[in-house]
Amino acid sequence: MNGRRLKVWYRVHKWTSLICTVFMLLLFVTGLPLIFHEEIDRALGYRVTAPAVEESGPRADVDAIVADARERHPDEAVQFLVREPEHPELWFVRLGESVDAAEASSFLTYDARTGELLNAYPVGQGVMNVILRLHVDMFAGLWGTLFLGAMGLLLVASLVSGAVLYAPYLGRAGFGHVRRQTRRLRWLDAHNLVGMATLVWVLVVGFTGVVNTLSVPIFSQWQSTQLAEMTAGATGDGTAADRSPAEAVAAAREAQPDKALSFMAFPGNGFTGAGHFMAYMQGTTPLTAQLLTPVMIDADTGQVAATRELPWYVSALLLSQPLHFGDYGGLPLKILWGLLDLLAIGVLISGLYLWLRRHWGRSPAIANGADEGRAPPGGPA
Amino acid sequence: MIGSKRFARVWGMPLVLALVSALGLVAALLADGLGDALSWAALALPTAVSLVITIRAVLPGRA
Numbered sequence: 001m002n003g004r005r006l007k008v009w010y011r012v013h014k015w016t017s018l019i020c021t022v023f024m025l026l027l028f029v030t031g032l033p034l035i036f037h038e039e040i041d042r043a044l045g046y047r048v049t050a051p052a053v054e055e056s057g058p059r060a061d062v063d064a065i066v067a068d069a070r071e072r073h074p075d076e077a078v079q080f081l082v083r084e085p086e087h088p089e090l091w092f093v094r095l096g097e098s099v100d101a102a103e104a105s106s107f108l109t110y111d112a113r114t115g116e117l118l119n120a121y122p123v124g125q126g127v128m129n130v131i132l133r134l135h136v137d138m139f140a141g142l143w144g145t146l147f148l149g150a151m152g153l154l155l156v157a158s159l160v161s162g163a164v165l166y167a168p169y170l171g172r173a174g175f176g177h178v179r180r181q182t183r184r185l186r187w188l189d190a191h192n193l194v195g196m197a198t199l200v201w202v203l204v205v206g207f208t209g210v211v212n213t214l215s216v217p218i219f220s221q222w223q224s225t226q227l228a229e230m231t232a233g234a235t236g237d238g239t240a241a242d243r244s245p246a247e248a249v250a251a252a253r254e255a256q257p258d259k260a261l262s263f264m265a266f267p268g269n270g271f272t273g274a275g276h277f278m279a280y281m282q283g284t285t286p287l288t289a290q291l292l293t294p295v296m297i298d299a300d301t302g303q304v305a306a307t308r309e310l311p312w313y314v315s316a317l318l319l320s321q322p323l324h325f326g327d328y329g330g331l332p333l334k335i336l337w338g339l340l341d342l343l344a345i346g347v348l349i350s351g352l353y354l355w356l357r358r359h360w361g362r363s364p365a366i367a368n369g370a371d372e373g374r375a376p377p378g379g380p381a
Numbered sequence: 382m383i384g385s386k387r388f389a390r391v392w393g394m395p396l397v398l399a400l401v402s403a404l405g406l407v408a409a410l411l412a413d414g415l416g417d418a419l420s421w422a423a424l425a426l427p428t429a430v431s432l433v434i435t436i437r438a439v440l441p442g443r444a
Contacts, residue, residue: 167391174390176430178437190438196395197431200402201424286413322410329409329417336424343431 006168013161014355020154021348027148027209028345030135035326035337037128044126048119050089050111060115062091062246068117069093069108076105080271081245082263085282085289089113099268142216149213155206159199166196184357191350194343201340202347208320218317222310223270230296230308231273243267245277247302252279252295255304259283262292267299275299286328290318398427 001009033040041047066078077099082092095106107121122129137144169192171179176193179185249261259281265271272278277297282289292314296306310318322328326337405423408416 166395170391174387175392175394176434178434180442186438190434193434194431197398197427197434199395200399201406201427204403204406286409286416287411290410323406329420332421333409333417333424336421336428339428339432340424343428343435346435 009161009164016154016158020151023151028341030131032341035334053113064115065110066245073106078266079269080263083261085260100270145213149210152206152210159203162195187350195347198343202344208324211320222314243299248277248297251297251304255295256281401426
């Protein structure tokens with residue numbers, strides 16, 4: 001690579017990195033506890049393990065569970081019934097200030113066998129909530145989320161330009177060797193080599209993070225087109241008194257016997273129509289478990305009214321989520337996610353150090369850019 | 382010959398790490414059990430290589 005092109009790539013790497021680094025530090029630092037949110041919630045008592053009971057006994061009535069949740073929170077509306085296929089012994093009930101409120105106001109865990117309330121999640125409270133908000137939108141709502149998405153795109157540009165600069169800045173001994181002559185060379189080689197070793201992981205987590213920042217626009221697009229079509233042609237206004245969520249769940253399961261319920265939206269919620277339950281069914285293989293099939297159930301009759309696959313852009317969003325969260329391969333995968341996250345923080349800090357040293361370093365040879373535009377030490381090949 | 386040797390020294394390991402990382406990211410998504418184990422083994426490689434480099438960089442010595 002000639003000196004001028006190297007300089008252009010260097011500038012791209014410098015500026016994309018400089019702009020996004022402080023936000024990436026925020027995201028990688030807050031992301032670390034979020035990888036382990038389930039374990040942390042459990043340790044804090046926010047999440048419970050169902051007690052051991054006779055498994056052969058009958059299942060609790062879902063209608064009774066929903067009625068209990070309504071009785072405990074008479075001023076709130078049930079928005080969703082939620083399942084975790086790996087925990088068939090639990091039912092979760094999400095309530096909001098209204099049925100279509102964006103935020104949850106209560107999140108209750110019930111024993112699916114006895115119907116007993118096991119736990120109420122402290123919604124919107126605690127340190128984990130602060131960490132989550134910082135990571136998702138910096139307490140700045142949708143614009144905060146979209147801003148972080150833009151910073152994520154800069155990270156991707158920084159990674160690509162960094163990979164272009166890798167070879168010209170590498171020492172003669174090749175990959176793996178850390179030059180120890182000066183402190184700057186040590187940091188440079190550590191930055192360059194760890195950056196390359198973790199490149200694909202950071203690229204994937206960064207890019208899927210960007211996709212996740214678009215979840216609100218992606219879902220609104222689907223809600224205003226395909227979901228609107230699906231609910232428009234359906235009859236029934238859901239005013240009948242005897243709406244049974246249990247019947248709706250049973251009907252959805254009968255319609256999709258090879259799938260498992262992921263969650264069910266209640267009539268009036270943004271994920272369904274005014275007169276219908278919408279059961280979102282997930283597959284039972286690791287890959288199809290990430291995807292959802294909505295089954296619409298008439299709330300008045302309890303019959304399945306329509307079933308429709310989600311469009312590609314919603315499926316892409318759903319598939320990008322596990323690749324961002326690292327929650328699809330047990331605790332060992334989460335630990336690797338955590339270690340790679342720490343290594344990425346190291347790359348961010350070493351990059352910042354190299355830039356600071358170049359501009360405010362004590363050595364004038366380095367401060368004046370001994371390798372700016374000229375061949376850097378040890379390269380280019 | 383010298384050119385290809387240099388190429389292997391510079392790009393051999395990064396390419397292997399990139400492919401193994403991609404394999405590790407996908408394996409657990411496609412299958413449980415063996416898929417999970419393959420993911421752990423595959424993602425442990427870039428992690429271990431990075432840790433070795435970090436240790437080499439922070440070890441006391443000539444600086």
